[in-house]
Amino acid sequence: MKPEMKLGILAHTYGKLPAAELARKVAEEGFTSVQLALLKAIGDIDCSPGKLSPGLANHLGETFQREGVRIAVLGCYIDPVHPDKDIRRAEINRFKEHLRLARDFGCGMVATETGSIRTYAESHPSDYEEHGWSVLRETVTELAEEAEKWGVKLAMEPVASHTLNSLEHVRRLIEEVPSPTIGLLFDACNLLNEERLPSQDDLMKDAFETLADRMVLIHAKDLDFGDGGHFAGSGRPRLDRPVGEGLLNKELLYRLLKEHKPHIDISLEGVTADQAKRSAAELRRLYAQA
Numbered sequence: 001m002k003p004e005m006k007l008g009i010l011a012h013t014y015g016k017l018p019a020a021e022l023a024r025k026v027a028e029e030g031f032t033s034v035q036l037a038l039l040k041a042i043g044d045i046d047c048s049p050g051k052l053s054p055g056l057a058n059h060l061g062e063t064f065q066r067e068g069v070r071i072a073v074l075g076c077y078i079d080p081v082h083p084d085k086d087i088r089r090a091e092i093n094r095f096k097e098h099l100r101l102a103r104d105f106g107c108g109m110v111a112t113e114t115g116s117i118r119t120y121a122e123s124h125p126s127d128y129e130e131h132g133w134s135v136l137r138e139t140v141t142e143l144a145e146e147a148e149k150w151g152v153k154l155a156m157e158p159v160a161s162h163t164l165n166s167l168e169h170v171r172r173l174i175e176e177v178p179s180p181t182i183g184l185l186f187d188a189c190n191l192l193n194e195e196r197l198p199s200q201d202d203l204m205k206d207a208f209e210t211l212a213d214r215m216v217l218i219h220a221k222d223l224d225f226g227d228g229g230h231f232a233g234s235g236r237p238r239l240d241r242p243v244g245e246g247l248l249n250k251e252l253l254y255r256l257l258k259e260h261k262p263h264i265d266i267s268l269e270g271v272t273a274d275q276a277k278r279s280a281a282e283l284r285r286l287y288a289q290a
Contacts, residue, residue, distance in 0.1 A: 194235025221270030222246030
């Protein structure tokens with residue numbers, strides 16, 4: 001049996017809409033799952049901290065299910081290394097609320113990135129990277145303990161300019177926080193900068209050969225470099241592009257996906273609402289040919 005591509009999209013690609021309207025839109029566009037960031041996507045229900053409940057989660061899960069759409073992951077993108085302890089505590093508490101209720105939404109993971117690698121560059125100039133790492137480790141340890149209570153995965157997304165910025169850092173985090181809840185949200189584009197681009201094939205092979213067992217979700221997009229993009233730690237800023245319109249070795253990525261992680265959830269990213277359908281068609285073509 002050929003692997004079936006489970007293709008979803010970031011729900012807020014379509015803006016902040018009433019839940020029923022958003023679910024219909026996602027289904028009409030041909031997607032079968034979403035990455036749902038409540039505060040960015042749900043326009044008719046107050047989903048701010050403290051307002052969530054099992055009933056609210058069930059309601060939203062059922063709203064999407066009626067349209068044949070599954071909530072694959074909750075997006076709760078906090079800054080786990082924020083230098084203000086009060087703000088960081090509020091962010092941790094918000095993430096924990098998502099962990100407690102993820103199963104009520106019908107999903108088993110909550111995703112986040114890890115904050116800028118330069119967060120402590122001014123306050124700890126001689127060792128800012130290591131200090132930021134120690135804060136991240138402390139935060140992730142606390143979140144992993146909470147995740148274990150509820151049987152939910154932490155979908156950690158490394159980015160080239162963030163505290164968790166390489167596959168080596170992912171392996172280090174798994175070693176230093178030995179919890180089975182820690183999963184890898186793999187976005188090849190986010191791990192690439194201009195310096196790493198020539199070795200992108202080795203990076204992707206390394207990811208699937210050594211960390212496939214930890215992969216819980218894939219982000220699909222493409223990339224280029226130029227003014228106005230995301231700072232990627234080296235060279236020109238990274239620009240997100242629709243699938244097939246950039247420098248990523250798509251053929252290799254989807255071949256590795258089919259070989260190592262058949263049926264893993266893939267979430268389309270880096271597109272506008274107008275680009276989503278076309279980009280999804282290109283992704284399906286590439287995946288089928290891989």
